[in-house]
Amino acid sequence: MITIKDIAEMANVSRSTVSRVLNDSGYVSEDARKRVESVVKETGYAPSEYAKSLRTKKTKVIGVILPTIQTETPSRIVTGLGRELSKHGYQILLANTDHDKEKELEYLDLLKVRQVDGIVLIATNADAKLMKKIKEINIPIVVIGQEAEDVIHVTYDDYRAVRELTRLFIQKGHEKIAFIGVDESDRAVGYYRKKGFLDEMAAQGLSVEKTWVQKAIFDIASGHEAMGEILKYANKPTATIAVTDRLAIGAMSYLKEQGLEIPTDMAIAGIGASEMSQYMEPPLTTVDYQNEKAGEEGAKQILASIESRPFQEKLVMDYRLIIRGSV
Amino acid sequence: MITIKDIAEMANVSRSTVSRVLNDSGYVSEDARKRVESVVKETGYAPSEYAKSLRTKKTKVIGVILPTIQTETPSRIVTGLGRELSKHGYQILLANTDHDKEKELEYLDLLKVRQVDGIVLIATNADAKLMKKIKEINIPIVVIGQEAEDVIHVTYDDYRAVRELTRLFIQKGHEKIAFIGVDESDRAVGYYRKKGFLDEMAAQGLSVEKTWVQKAIFDIASGHEAMGEILKYANKPTATIAVTDRLAIGAMSYLKEQGLEIPTDMAIAGIGASEMSQYMEPPLTTVDYQNEKAGEEGAKQILASIESRPFQEKLVMDYRLIIRGSV
DNA sequence: GAACAATGTGGAATCGATTCCACAATTTGA
């Protein structure tokens, strides 16, 4: 494998001169520069990132920690991240926790040891333990999808989106509206989406039965189960907001099993603009977050931070309602 | 940041001795070993991968090249890969080509420069250009989902799976069976799945109208369009095999638009066991490939190759039919 | 008892790049 030593010999200069040409730093005569560039081109020489990194302490690698790559939100964000990072010569080192929260902390340590230039956390819960570890490792960090104090973060306007969804139902004449959420330890999906729902209902003078508000987990089966719980009682709602498309799809499958018509007997909406949402029967009303763009923006901010340029600590992505046959 | 020099000073030994302890190589007295281990533990010291790599020429990083991370097959394979690789202290460097074939070759070069220990290609077409480049870069490589001569590859039995699917339709009384495929440059999805279909039909003495065999691309919309083409002619089939779930789902949406009943008017099946397939109406019959396991197996073989242990050049993953309401 | 082997250790060389220092030649300005 060719090294800078070989290039220097071929171009009749020293390694310092080759380095000056490659990095466009310091004085180099035009003659010497041309000779070096010619040799580099004809040999296809590229310097070792490892040797460079040892000296410059930069790796051009960003670590990305996520609970799964198999769902749309994380995979879209990673796509956006990768698109922007590769424009600047950076690569993604993937750290998949497989939903194991402890692994998140382990990966932060591992990525520090691997000297990544920055770390992006996707679909995390920014709890005290995580925030403490983030402060400790002292690497530029971006959190995507969750608020994080004193850390660059890109979020979606969960609160406003759900308020608007709720308003949509009310405008369509619904007064009894149910809600399928997740644990509020997930501030974005669990807390703010619920708060948006409850605040809009209160603002419209509409009450919410305790039995209409269910807590699920992030899978289709638990949406199914939650709808079952909602419909167990006499005072039944006529519409349901689920905090993810998966939960909505699970709920829909329960309704169909019970012979109930969507949206005639129950209107329903989700969040996430999953591909599946489009092909449900009827097609599911949903909120489209700009996940790929969130990834791109996250990449821009972390690069600005790494390269000591001004950055925005907080970005809130826009969203749009996709109104379909389920409402 | 702590280095081996600091550890040596704290433990009252030389850097060589610390290195011997960390790598369990060469003679070290019990006394010295205990002191070093104690200091390493209390400081949380971990050696720089970059410095190690400079000397050992190993990086403990595997490059993964894929056209998209947003679909189920690649994301499941990556999940399986990551699970196995992380057991052995390896990390994944993600290289997403965004369906740009030229980028695949660029990424091979980039990953060589980054001195990854191995490269995994997912959802590629092993054409002559790619195979030439693979020979040239001389890094352990695994191809997943496609056959590749002289390269470790993990495949699915596309041919046999589609023969079995075709037989299933015939056993249910269908004689007029349509096929929605993709370009045959994709040997696995385009060629072998089609060949399985045609061979089984011929073996059963059943003819296939030219208009019943359509070529689509890998998206739902083109499955919709393909079904439109199939139904344009008088002699209509009563069943359709699509080479991916997405194409099947697109076809289904066309049928519904035309007011046709699935499976009464047209039975339909896809391949890929997508999550969506389960929630279609009726639920889609599909072939489940073991994508995560393919990733795990691919990881095992590439690690065996990297570590100069015996490996299998060709693995064929098993599959299972998931028979649902669409047939 | 001597020669050979095993044990244990420290320090230099090495990996491949960048960076800084020293030196020489040339140019500029007073």
Add this chain to the structure above:
DNA sequence: TCAAATTGTGGAATCGATTCCACATTGTTC
């Protein structure tokens, strides 16, 4: 014309690890 600044260059030091060599001590075998 001379001093200072600029231009151009090569080589050593450095980054943080591993590895090998040289040396000293201890143990074993003939």
